[in-house]
Amino acid sequence: MSRKPKSDQPAGSFIYVPLGGTGEIGMNFNLYGCDGSFIAVDCGIGFTSPETPEAEILLPDPSFIAGQAEHLLAIVVTHAHEDHIGGIARLWPQLRCPVYATPFAAALIRRKLTEAGLQRDVKLHVVKPGGALTIGPFAIRYIGFTHSIPEAHALAITTRYGTVLHTGDWKLDPNPLVGPVSDEAALKALGDQGVLAIISDSTNIFSPTHSGSEADVAVSLEALIADLPGRVAVTCFASNIARLHSIIKAGEAAGRHIALVGRSLTNYIEAAKEAGYLKNIPDLIPEDAIGAIPDENLLLLVTGSQGEPRSALARIAADSHRHAVLGEGDTVIFSSRMIPGNERAIMAMQDGLSRRGINIITDRDEFTHVSGHPGQQEVRRLYELVRPRYVIPTHGEWRHLSQQATFARHHGIETLLVENGDVVELAPGRPQVVDSVPTGRLAVDGDKVVPLKGGVLTARKRMLFNGVVVGSVVLDKKGKILGAPRISAPGLLGEDDLKTRASHEAELLEELQDLPAALRLDEDAFPDSVRALLRRIVGKRLGKRPLVEAHIIRI
16 A cells, blocks of 8 residues: 555644656546545546557556555546546556546547446536536535537535646637637636636647647638639548638538548547537438548548557558548648657658658648637636736746746745645645655556566567577476477577577576486576576577576477
8 A cells, every 4th residue: 555645643734745647648537635635637648659668558557546545535537638648548447437527528428438437337427518516625616618529627626725727738718619618707706716826738838829720620620621623631630620610611611522431530529419519410421321421522531640559540551441441632630739759650640651652741831729728818818817826837837837837936826736645735725746656657468457667568668679599498297398399589590590499598508418317407597597607598599688487398
């Protein structure tokens, strides 16, 4: 069980503990504690980078709160992006608490819980947009914001010690197309009551202007698609329902039938319809009917804007998709931005498309995308409405957090920079870091959640870079070696290395025969000796430090 922070002692206080999403993009998982009780705000996933090739999906390590799960009252969700809800189904067995979400997020969470077989175990409470609830010592008010997904909300979290505004992801879009505009009246009313601190999204803080409006992107896309020949494919974030709506309407205006290509698009569109969005769109073409539509009358909505290797667009680029095919003179529009860390994968995919003669249009070429996160003009407006005593930046890498802290100080607001694991005592007294708790990363490995460092994944990473060597030795009951040992070294020795392998096997046999008979009979020590010999004979000669294993067969 993880230790409790000093600030969680009987004297009582209001604390904030980020366990993921601070100093990094993704894996948002934040704790608020009051007088010994906790709520979690969001529980998301992160995606791997070239530095972590042994895993695809990352999770924040919940061990600190899982060790005292009886004090965790709820997970309260700000919005439905994967980096805010993607970890719920995988980590809930350690947390075992109710989940609160607005209708659109709840529809997506329900699907994930069903896939995990947890739909009957998890109490999923649907909160009306703009609603309020009380959970233990926490009074929580949902305040609606615009973002690149419906029903994004900030949470005004009030305890007897004061109020904190946890923004989640947000922007101030004057015409978001789907859903209402941000509730500036509620923000001002909250500021009038007094706000101790804003825990604020920092992702787009380097932009000196406004993030832009979805309505303007819709106009641009309609004009762009109207003039394109051949087949047209558009890729964007599947969760951006307003953008999907704009693309569908642009295709319809150009006289094109719209086909969905990619499972996540179907999931998000079905969830949007369940929550009351996307009511006035035409029937969409299934993948297996694409071939029946003339090229000039077809628009493909495709997953894979971030270069995901198994996505629909990656398979189109490799000409391996079963139904969707693009070629010379066709066009792919990227209505998205590159998430940091995905540049190499996206460029490789775009290169594959270019090789096939496909035209590529990105936000560098045309107005195809706006950010879902606030630029400095919007951040300034939030400060003016809420008038907090403190700003604590979150949701961003360290450079984003530092920039927002500088920006807030420039506007006369005190700031506090924190990292994952810091225990921030919000009250009583002035906010300050008073302790730290263990944090880390877990990885999704098939249907299991495992530590990113140590154990299976460390071995897998070592195998990836250094290979694996397996030696098989057969002995009789007296310890006599029967036949020659066999060495397998996938990734190190190929089919044309037969002489090298035979030489290694002969040397291993000679070394094994020189071992004392008593050692060859020792069930524990002999395999260690074989591994040591393999490491020396194969590893050193190849200049590698491979993972070494010995298979001992006794007859």
